[in-house]
C-alpha cells in the first residue's frame with residue numbers, strides 16, 4: 373500500500389532508535405518477556421466472561437499502577453484507564469478484558485514439553501493485556517519524549533454479545549483525550565488490522581396460516597417463502613473488493629411433511645469492508661425478503677391468511693478502513709519493521725478498532741507477540757517463540773505515532 377508518509381515515519385523511527393534510552397527500553401522489553409508471559413498466565417487464570425470482567429480488571433488496574441502509570445481508575449463501564457505523558461490528546465492504547473468463556477470454564481494454563489502454553493483465553497486477549505502491561509513501564513520511562521499523552525488501559529465487552537460495548541463507550545466518553553486508537557488483540561505481530569468489516573445480522577421469521585398438506589393445498593407456506601427468500605439472498609450480487617459477503621447460516625421451520633408450514637426462520641449474516649456497500653446490501657436484502665413473501669402470496673390462495681415476515685436485526689457493528697495515507701498505519705509499519713517484523717497493513721477483522729474506524733478516528737489492531745491457535749476454544753494455545761517482538765513493536769509504534777500532527 374503506497375503511503376506518502378512511509379518515508380517520514382521510517383525516518384522518525386530511525387531517530388527514535390538512535391536514542392539510547394529508547395534502545396535501553398527495547399532491550400528491557402526483551403529481558404522482561406518471561407515476566408510478561410507470567411502476567412499473561414496469571415490474567416488468563418482469572419475468569420472474565422463478557423459482562424463479568426471485574427476481577428480481571430482489578431488485577432490489571434493494580435499492575436498498571438505498579439508500572440508507574442498515573443490516574444489509574446475504572447470508568448462507569450469497568451474499563452481501566454490511566455495516563456502517561458503530557459495531558460495532550462494523543463493515543464488510546466487498549467486490549468480487551470473479556471473472553472468468550474463462561475465462569476465455569478477451566479482457565480488453568482499449562483506448558484507442554486515443546487514450550488507451548490495451553491489455556492482458554494491465553495491469546496485472546498490475555499496476550500494483548502500482557503503486552504499493554506509490558507509496554508507501560510517502558511513508555512513511562514521515556515514519557516518526557518512525548519509531545520502528546522497516552523491513555524492506556526483495558527476495555528470490557530469486546531466479544532459476542534458485548535457488541536464492542538467497551539470500545540463504544542470509550543469513543544463516546546473519552547474521544548477528546550485521543551487522536552489515534554490502538555487495540556492489541558491476539559498475538560501475531562506481522563498482521564496489522566486496518567480494516568474493520570461492518571456487519572449486520574438478522575433473524576427473519578415467516579408466518580402463515582398453515583394447514584393440511586393435502587386438504588389445504590394451495591395455501592401459502594412459511595417454509596416455501598423462507599426458501600424463496602434464501603435463494604433470492606444468495607442471488608444478490610456483491611463486490612469482491614471491498615470484500616462483501618452474505619450468508620444464510622441457518623434455516624429452520626415447519627412441523628412435518630403433511631403440514632403446510634405456519635412458521636419458518638432464516639438467520640442471515642451480511643458484512644462488508646465498506647460501510648456504504650453494506651448499507652446498500654441491507655436495503656437489497658430487505659427488498660429480496662419482501663419480494664419472496666409477495667411472490668409466495670401471489671401464487672397461492674390467501675383466503676385463509678397470508679405469509680408475513682418479521683425481521684429482527686441481531687447484530688449491528690459499524691465498520692471502516694484506515695485510509696492508506698494514514699500516519700498511524702505508516703508509524704506501525706515502520707516501527708514493526710524496525711524491530712524485525714515484516715508487518716503489512718490491510719488485515720481485516722472485527723475488533724474494538726471497528727468503532728473508531730467507523731467514526732473516522734485513525735485506528736488499528738496490533739498483535740501482542742508470539743503466535744496463537746484455536747482462539748475462542750478451550751484448546752487455545754500460545755507459542756512464545758520471539759514473543760518479545762510484539763511489545764517491542766507496540767512500544768515503538770506508540771512513540772512513532774506521537775510525531776503525527
Ligand SMILES: [Zn+2]
Nearest residue numbers: 496497557558
Ligand atoms: Zn479478541
